[in-house]
Amino acid sequence: MRRMVWGSTRSKWVTLCVILLLRFAAGQIQDGLLINGDFETQPSGGFSNEKLGDGSAAIPNWKSNGTVELIESGQKQGGMILIVPQGSHAVRLGNDAEISQEVRLEKGALYAVTFSAARTCAQLESLNVSAPPSGASQSIDLQTVYSVQGWDSYAWAFEAEDDGGRMVFRNPGMEDDPTCGPVIDDVAVKKLFTPEKPKDNAVLNGDFEEGAWMFRNESLGVLLPTNLDDETSALPGWIVESNRAVRYIDSYHFAVPQGKRAIELLSGKEGIISQMVQTTPNKPYRMSFSLGHAGDSCKQPLAVMAFAGDQAQNIHYTPNANSTFQTADVNFTAKAERTRVAFYSVYYNTRSDDMSSLCGPVVDDVRVALSGASRSVLGRVGWLLVSGFVLFCLVLV
Numbered sequence: 008m009r010r011m012v013w014g015s016t017r018s019k020w021v022t023l024c025v026i027l028l029l030r031f032a033a034g035q036i037q038d039g040l041l042i043n044g045d046f047e048t049q050p051s052g053g054f055s056n057e058k059l060g061d062g063s064a065a066i067p068n069w070k071s072n073g074t075v076e077l078i079e080s081g082q083k084q085g086g087m088i089l090i091v092p093q094g095s096h097a098v099r100l101g102n103d104a105e106i107s108q109e110v111r112l113e114k115g116a117l118y119a120v121t122f123s124a125a126r127t128c129a130q131l132e133s134l135n136v137s138a139p140p141s142g143a144s145q146s147i148d149l150q151t152v153y154s155v156q157g158w159d160s161y162a163w164a165f166e167a168e169d170d171g172g173r174m175v176f177r178n179p180g181m182e183d184d185p186t187c188g189p190v191i192d193d194v195a196v197k198k199l200f201t202p203e204k205p206k207d208n209a210v211l212n213g214d215f216e217e218g219a220w221m222f223r224n225e226s227l228g229v230l231l232p233t234n235l236d237d238e239t240s241a242l243p244g245w246i247v248e249s250n251r252a253v254r255y256i257d258s259y260h261f262a263v264p265q266g267k268r269a270i271e272l273l274s275g276k277e278g279i280i281s282q283m284v285q286t287t288p289n290k291p292y293r294m295s296f297s298l299g300h301a302g303d304s305c306k307q308p309l310a311v312m313a314f315a316g317d318q319a320q321n322i323h324y325t326p327n328a329n330s331t332f333q334t335a336d337v338n339f340t341a342k343a344e345r346t347r348v349a350f351y352s353v354y355y356n357t358r359s360d361d362m363s364s365l366c367g368p369v370v371d372d373v374r375v376a377l378s379g380a381s382r383s384v385l386g387r388v389g390w391l392l393v394s395g396f397v398l399f400c401l402v403l404v
């Protein structure tokens with residue numbers, strides 16, 4: 008008997024080990040930094056300022072094509088110090104150059120890539136991020152620098168079309184000065200899941216807790232650029248429908264009303280997040296949300312324009328020494344089975360300490376629910392009736 012118990016425990020352990028080993032062997036990717044995603048691993052020939060040739064495998068774990076250069080913090084060029092977002096190394100992509108890394112993915116799953124980027128000398132620098140064989144790609148415009156540090160983190164999401172893929176970063180530019188071109192650092196990937204819709208709230212991911220990877224020790228948040236497809240959003244449920252980005256912030260570096268994450272709206276009307284929520288036509292609803300400041304010395308006043316169906320309300324944040332946020336609501340009557348809710352910042356705010364980093368009001372905990380209690384009481388009575396009926400049937404059987 009004892010033997011059998013031990014035997015079964017042992018077989019459980021064996022099974023567990025086999026599963027873990029298989030997973031390991033399959034190279035199932037872990038959420039977080041890609042292998043040498045921070046470009047800090049020393050190449051076999053040592054770090055050097057020499058440009059890497061075509062098809063070179065000189066950057067450990069990455070493939071490159073075109074002029075790809077490992078740069079070092081403090082490195083100067085034409086009197087200008089190159090920006091290395093984190094650590095002491097990053098890569099720079101010359102005209103039409105690209106780097107890529109193969110990653111294991113799960114077919115059909117949604118992934119978000121997070122990376123840091125800075126521009127060097129050209130004004131119109133941009134990056135083309137893609138993940139073949141998935142046909143999706145996004146061009147990230149690096150013209151607007153959102154933070155005074157000179158670099159930002161961005162996220163982009165895609166659906167895996169196969170069990171593997173490549174993360175590709177390409178500089179589509181053709182500058183006269185071939186040494187111009189974007190700098191990339193800290194590449195991470197995260198498998199996203201779509202949160203379940205809560206019963207009492209029509210908004211998906213209204214607390215913004217599910218979204219792109221954020222490094223625990225990077226303090227600038229992550230910019231979410233334009234993305235009109237809610238099926239492949241780095242912020243599940245939401246779209247960024249403006250041509251400028253909004254900032255995804257964490258509670259380790261910013262004031263967040265609830266949970267660990269929230270959205271900071273930037274650039275006035277040029278930074279809009281929205282979601283289509285399910286509603287019942289002609290019913291009264293109430294949208295409530297938290298409105299606050301991010302604790303980043305953003306110059307007041309802070310205000311949002313909040314939209315719910317045909318209602319739009321301009322709501323000012325009232326500074327309160329005891330709290331970093333307040334709650335606000337918008338009442339509306341649904342006109343259709345899907346209702347748009349959206350937010351943008353009323354003002355163009357910058358930080359009062361550096362006068363140039365973009366900042367703005369924080370939105371969190373967005374809820375849309377039928378207003379008034381009558382419906383839920385009726386619902387409860389209905390539920391009781393149904394349970395009673397089921398019990399009755401069981402007794403009969």
Ligand SMILES: *[C@@H]1O[C@H](CO)[C@@H](O)[C@H](O)[C@H]1NC(C)=O
Pocket residue numbers: 061062072073103
């Ligand atoms: C490098 O890129 C060029 C054009 O962008 C392409 O023709 C060539 O096949 C690529 N080389 C490798 C090794 O991928």
Ligand SMILES: *[C@@H]1O[C@H](CO)[C@@H](O)[C@H](O)[C@H]1NC(C)=O
Pocket residue numbers: 135136137144145146177
């Ligand atoms: C990015 O590059 C891919 C492959 O070269 C191309 O098909 C795609 O159109 C580019 N995307 C954008 C948004 O420029």
Ligand SMILES: *[C@@H]1O[C@H](CO)[C@@H](O)[C@H](O)[C@H]1NC(C)=O
Pocket residue numbers: 093094224
């Ligand atoms: C952030 O953490 C990673 C490992 O988690 C480390 O390699 C890196 O040096 C850290 N960066 C900073 C700026 O502390």
Ligand SMILES: *[C@@H]1O[C@H](CO)[C@@H](O)[C@H](O)[C@H]1NC(C)=O
Pocket residue numbers: 327328329
């Ligand atoms: C902050 O809290 C203190 C003590 O609870 C209270 O006396 C004060 O009025 C509050 N201040 C504001 C602005 O609400």
Ligand SMILES: *[C@@H]1O[C@H](CO)[C@@H](O)[C@H](O)[C@H]1NC(C)=O
Pocket residue numbers: 293336337338378379
């Ligand atoms: C919305 O309706 C609720 C009652 O259902 C009321 O308490 C609240 O003040 C209303 N909000 C606004 C902004 O009118």
